[in-house]
Amino acid sequence: MAAPAIDGWFVTDDDGAVHLLGTRCAGCRTVYFPPQTGFCRNPHCAGEDLTPARLSRRGTVWSYTNACYPPPAPFAAAEPYTPVTLAAVELAEEGIVVLGQVKDLTVDDLHVGMELELTSGALADGPLVWMWGRA
Numbered sequence: 001m002a003a004p005a006i007d008g009w010f011v012t013d014d015d016g017a018v019h020l021l022g023t024r025c026a027g028c029r030t031v032y033f034p035p036q037t038g039f040c041r042n043p044h045c046a047g048e049d050l051t052p053a054r055l056s057r058r059g060t061v062w063s064y065t066n067a068c069y070p071p072p073a074p075f076a077a078a079e080p081y082t083p084v085t086l087a088a089v090e091l092a093e094e095g096i097v098v099l100g101q102v103k104d105l106t107v108d109d110l111h112v113g114m115e116l117e118l119t120s121g122a123l124a125d126g127p128l129v130w131m132w133g134r135a
Contacts, residue, residue: 001127002122002126002127003127003128004125004127004128004129005123005128006128006129008024008034008035009021009034009035009130010118010130011054012120012128013085017057018057018073018118018119018120018130019050019054019055019057019118020054020055020091020098020118020130021033021035021038021051021053021054021055022034022035022039022052022053022054022094023035023036023050023053024050024051024053024062024077024126025040025042025045025047025049025050025052025055026044026047026049026050026051026087027032027040027045027046027047027049028040028042028044028047030042030045030094031053031055031094031095031098032050032056032096033096034097035048035050035052036050037050038050044095046076048113054133055091055094055096055098056092056094056095057118058091058092058115058116058117058135059089059090059092059098059115059116060087060089060090060092060112060113060114060115060116061087061088061089061110061111061112061115061116062087062090062097062109063087063088063115064086064087064088064102064107064110064112064114065085065086065128066083066084066086066105066106066107067083067084067085067086068083069081076123076124076125077124078124083106084101085101085102085105085106085107085110085115086099086100086101086102087099087100087102087110087132089116089132097134100131100132101121101129101132102116102127102131102132102133103119103121103132103133104133104134105133105134113129115135116132116133116134116135117129117132117133117134117135118132118133119128119132119133120132
């Protein structure tokens with residue numbers, strides 16, 4: 001199995017279920033992704049107890065687009081380059097919006113409010129990342 005592109009941002013269970021890893025403030029319950037350390041960023045909270053939290057696996061499309069041009073160096077792109085679909089998904093329970101690549105769907109398949117589920121896939125140069133897929 002490929003190594004994750006970023007350690008500590010997501011995990012895959014033995015059953016294949018992918019979970020984003022965030023943090024939650026014990027004081028005000030504000031949720032952060034990616035995980036935060038130190039203190040709560042909520043300006044109305046003085047909390048410093050940020051605990052690890054597995055985030056929702058499902059959410060709804062808030063916005064989406066495609067990347068029609070390959071990224072510039074040093075980023076790796078597949079040859080030949082195929083446009084990549086990206087979606088900003090509002091997590092069902094937490095209400096925060098998380099951006100990610102979309103797996104096996106194009107912009108023609110997506111619409112705002114559509115439910116997607118967390119999955120994973122490899123980038124062109126091999127590392128594993130979280131992705132959004134059909135729920």
